[in-house]
Amino acid sequence: MRLSALTSLAGGPWRRIGIALAFLLIGDLLWTLGRFPRHAKGRILAPADLHMHDMPSLILGAGVLPGKEPTHVLQGRLQTALDLYHSGQTRWFLVSGDNRSPYYNEPQAMRKWLLKQGVPPNRIVADFAGRRTYDSLRRAHVIFGLRRVIIVTSDFHLPRAIFTAQRLGLETWGVAAPTEHLPWPRRMSFWVREYVARHKALLDAWFPPDTLLGPREPTPEDWLRPESEVVP
DSSP: OHHHHHHHHHTTHHHHHHHHHHHHHHHHHHHHHHHHHHHTTTTBOOGGGOOOSSOOEEEEOOOBOTTSOBOHHHHHHHHHHHHHHHTTSOSOEEEEOOOOBTTBOHHHHHHHHHHHTTOOGGGEEEETTOOSHHHHHHHHHHTSOOSEEEEEEETTTHHHHHHHHHHTTOEEEEEEEOOTTSOHHHHHHHHHHHHHHHHHHHHHHHSOOOOOOOSOOOOGGGTOOOGGGOOO
């Protein structure tokens, strides 16, 4: 009789709680994955549709290999930004990422990669305190004085970056570096991490964290004249 009662209890309220939690998780997943693209609607453009010429590109960092070379994901972001530069869609780069130790430096790896591709040194500015997306965007706005910027990052990351930028008062457009060519398990790991990170982005929007700031840093805006001001 007692075993029957326990079985009945396990199939009763606990089963209902499990079903409710499953629906809650599915609802949260759909809401999280749908909310950020809605905020980025009309702001994520193909390179051919991005009719900008005087704006900088903010390249958000990703992993660096032990040999201090960019990972495939980071190379994808750099190549996407480089294509914009060669097509005249952007004039200079702000590379922002994590520099957690002397042995791990995302902005330095990004800068070296761009230099190897023939980008002039005076067209690259490095932010070594972009530990995460929020820090990179807030510092781009406050420390580097950007008001309008093209964000270049991976496709799964871009809606969150634009959402955060809008909350910080940046006028942004985004160009996505594709990741469809990557193995499916790796892409899935990115999306799992992104699911968690989007919740953190909401918390950042509601409760803005402290960010490492400092004095205004010079950028090419201080020595490059907009093309509209150049006399033929």
